[in-house]
Amino acid sequence: MSQPRFHILGIGNAIVDVVSPVDESFLSRHDMHKGAMALIDSVTADKLYAAMPPAAETSGGSAANTCAVAAMMGAKVAYLGKVADDQLGRVFRHDIGAVGVHFPTAPLHGGAPTARCLIMVTPDGQRTMNTYLGACVTLGTADVDAALVADAAVTYLEGYLFDPPEAQAAFRKAAEAAHAAGRQVALSLSDAFCVHRHRAAFRELVEGHIDILFANETEITALYETNTFAEAAAWARRDVALAALTRSEAGSVIIQGAETVDVAAVPAEVIDTTGAGDAYAAGFLAGLTAGKSLAECGHLGSVAAAEVISHYGARPQGHLPSVA
Amino acid sequence: MSQPRFHILGIGNAIVDVVSPVDESFLSRHDMHKGAMALIDSVTADKLYAAMPPAAETSGGSAANTCAVAAMMGAKVAYLGKVADDQLGRVFRHDIGAVGVHFPTAPLHGGAPTARCLIMVTPDGQRTMNTYLGACVTLGTADVDAALVADAAVTYLEGYLFDPPEAQAAFRKAAEAAHAAGRQVALSLSDAFCVHRHRAAFRELVEGHIDILFANETEITALYETNTFAEAAAWARRDVALAALTRSEAGSVIIQGAETVDVAAVPAEVIDTTGAGDAYAAGFLAGLTAGKSLAECGHLGSVAAAEVISHYGARPQGHLPSVA
Numbered sequence: 001m002s003q004p005r006f007h008i009l010g011i012g013n014a015i016v017d018v019v020s021p022v023d024e025s026f027l028s029r030h031d032m033h034k035g036a037m038a039l040i041d042s043v044t045a046d047k048l049y050a051a052m053p054p055a056a057e058t059s060g061g062s063a064a065n066t067c068a069v070a071a072m073m074g075a076k077v078a079y080l081g082k083v084a085d086d087q088l089g090r091v092f093r094h095d096i097g098a099v100g101v102h103f104p105t106a107p108l109h110g111g112a113p114t115a116r117c118l119i120m121v122t123p124d125g126q127r128t129m130n131t132y133l134g135a136c137v138t139l140g141t142a143d144v145d146a147a148l149v150a151d152a153a154v155t156y157l158e159g160y161l162f163d164p165p166e167a168q169a170a171f172r173k174a175a176e177a178a179h180a181a182g183r184q185v186a187l188s189l190s191d192a193f194c195v196h197r198h199r200a201a202f203r204e205l206v207e208g209h210i211d212i213l214f215a216n217e218t219e220i221t222a223l224y225e226t227n228t229f230a231e232a233a234a235w236a237r238r239d240v241a242l243a244a245l246t247r248s249e250a251g252s253v254i255i256q257g258a259e260t261v262d263v264a265a266v267p268a269e270v271i272d273t274t275g276a277g278d279a280y281a282a283g284f285l286a287g288l289t290a291g292k293s294l295a296e297c298g299h300l301g302s303v304a305a306a307e308v309i310s311h312y313g314a315r316p317q318g319h320l321p322s323v324a
Numbered sequence: 325m326s327q328p329r330f331h332i333l334g335i336g337n338a339i340v341d342v343v344s345p346v347d348e349s350f351l352s353r354h355d356m357h358k359g360a361m362a363l364i365d366s367v368t369a370d371k372l373y374a375a376m377p378p379a380a381e382t383s384g385g386s387a388a389n390t391c392a393v394a395a396m397m398g399a400k401v402a403y404l405g406k407v408a409d410d411q412l413g414r415v416f417r418h419d420i421g422a423v424g425v426h427f428p429t430a431p432l433h434g435g436a437p438t439a440r441c442l443i444m445v446t447p448d449g450q451r452t453m454n455t456y457l458g459a460c461v462t463l464g465t466a467d468v469d470a471a472l473v474a475d476a477a478v479t480y481l482e483g484y485l486f487d488p489p490e491a492q493a494a495f496r497k498a499a500e501a502a503h504a505a506g507r508q509v510a511l512s513l514s515d516a517f518c519v520h521r522h523r524a525a526f527r528e529l530v531e532g533h534i535d536i537l538f539a540n541e542t543e544i545t546a547l548y549e550t551n552t553f554a555e556a557a558a559w560a561r562r563d564v565a566l567a568a569l570t571r572s573e574a575g576s577v578i579i580q581g582a583e584t585v586d587v588a589a590v591p592a593e594v595i596d597t598t599g600a601g602d603a604y605a606a607g608f609l610a611g612l613t614a615g616k617s618l619a620e621c622g623h624l625g626s627v628a629a630a631e632v633i634s635h636y637g638a639r640p641q642g643h644l645p646s647v648a
Binding site: 021049050052053054055056057058059068086087088091094095096098099113311312313315317 | 345373374376377378379380381382383392410411412415418419420422423437635636637639641
C-alpha cells in the first residue's frame, strides 16, 4: 500500500457559523434545548436571526473545523462539503483554504444559499445551535471522489451528515472506498439529538464500518441507550477498534482493544464551547496519523480543545503545537 | 426647540470587517503602513483576502461602530450608510438593528457589493486596515434626510466619509441641516492618512462647521501640521467648542473653551485595537447627550474603548454601563 497523500479527509456539512452571546432566558423564550443542535428551515432561520443580538460570522461545520485545526497542527488534510456560490460560501472557501486544506468540492449554483448555523452562547460557555442546511443538502455521491478517499489515511465523517438525506449515500460510498483502499474510517457522533434521529443507521454503521469513533458522554450513552458511561464504553470497546470518548473538564478516555488510556483535560477559561469536540478530534487524528502514542494523541486533542473554548468561534485564534 | 427623537445620528461608510491575526512580516510583505487605513480596489481586495489567514466577519464602519456602542449604552441612535442588497449587507443591517439603532438607508441594488475592510491584527494588538468601499461610494445627498438630522441632538460624521466623493456633499448637507435646526455636529478625524488626503477640506470644515471634534494624537497633529500634541491641542481649542483628544494608554484630554479635563485610560489586556476610537466617541457622546460632566463623558469613553480592545472585533461582546 502506497503512502497516502493526505493524513485526513473530512466529509461534512459546510456551514458558516453566526455566533452571538445571549442570556439563559433567550433559550427558553425560543424553546431551545441548551447544548443541542436543532435543524431549522429558512423561514425559521430568518426569524431567529432577526431576534438574535449582534453576531460574528466565522467558518464552521463540524468536520470542517476538525480539518482546519488538524491542518494548523501540521497534518495534510482534504475536505469535502457543499457551499453555494455566494458571499458566505466564499468566506468558507477562503478560511479552509487559508490553513492549507485541499477543498475540491464544486459550489452549488442557483440553488439554496450556503448553510448557516445560528449559535447562541450562554454565559456558562455552552453553545446551542440551530442549523439551516441550505446548500449542504445537495452533497451527494457525485461529490465523493473515490481516488481522493483512497489517498487519505483516515476518512473522517461527522454524524451530522446523516441529516441531509443525500449525504447518507455519500457517507457509505466514502466508507466503502476507504476500506477498499485499506484505509481507516473515523466517525464523530456529533450530537445526542442527531443520534436519536438516526440511531439504527448509526448502530449499523458503527458495528460494520467504523474503525475510529469519537463521541462525548451524552452521545455515546444515547447511541447505546444506556444510563452509564462505563456501560456505553464497554459497548464501544466491542464495536470499534479505537474509540476516543470525551467528558468535558473530566478529560477523555481512549479505548483500544483491552487497553484504556485516561487523558486529562487541559485547563482553560471557558468562553464558548463551540467546536471543542471538533478540535479534540483534530488533535487526536493529527497525532495518530503522525504515529504518536494514544496518550499523546489524547493530549493533543485536549490542547486543541482548550484553545478553541477560550474565545468565541470554533476555529483557533492562537498558537497550536505541530505534529509535523 | 423641541426635544430631539435621537441623541446621536451617525453618518459613515457602512462596512463589514474581515479580521485576521497576522505576524509583523505579513504587513511588510504586503507594503502596509502599520496602524493605518488604506483604500483598495476590488482586484486588490480579492488578492489580499486570498493571502490572509482565516478570518472572522463582523459588522464595522467607524461611525456605525460608534452608533452601535452608544445604543448599547442606552442612547437613542440613528445611522445612515450604504450597504448592498447582499449577504454581507444583511449581516450589517442585522447587527446594527439588533442593538436598536434606527437604520433607514435603502440598500444598493445591482451595483457594487457591500464594503469590506480587511483588518490585519498584529500580536501587539495594533490593527492595519485595507478598505474596499464598494456600495459606500453611492451614499449621497439623497440619503440624508434633513428632518432626521434635525431630530438628533448630535450628528456624528466620520472623517473616512471624505474618501467616497459623493459623501462629501452628503457630509455638508447634514452639517447644514443640523445647524439650521440648532443641533450640534461632531466629527472624528478617523486616520492620519485620511487627514493628509483631505487636509484643506478638513481644516475648512473644522473651523467653520464642527462643534465637537474627536481625534487621536497622530490625527490632530496631522490636521494642524505640528509636531507637538500641545500645539495641536491649542489649535483645536481655538477651532471647536469641544474637543476630545485620545492618547491610547495615556488616556484622553478634553478641551472646552478655557477648560481642560485629563481623563485616565481604563486598563485592559490589548488583543485588537480595532474600534477603540469609535468606542471612545460612543461613550463620550452617550454621556454628553445624557447630560453628564466632561470628566464622566471621558470616563465612559475610556470604559467602552477598554471593552472593545480586549477581544477581536470592533463591537462590544461584554457588558457596558448604561447612561439611560
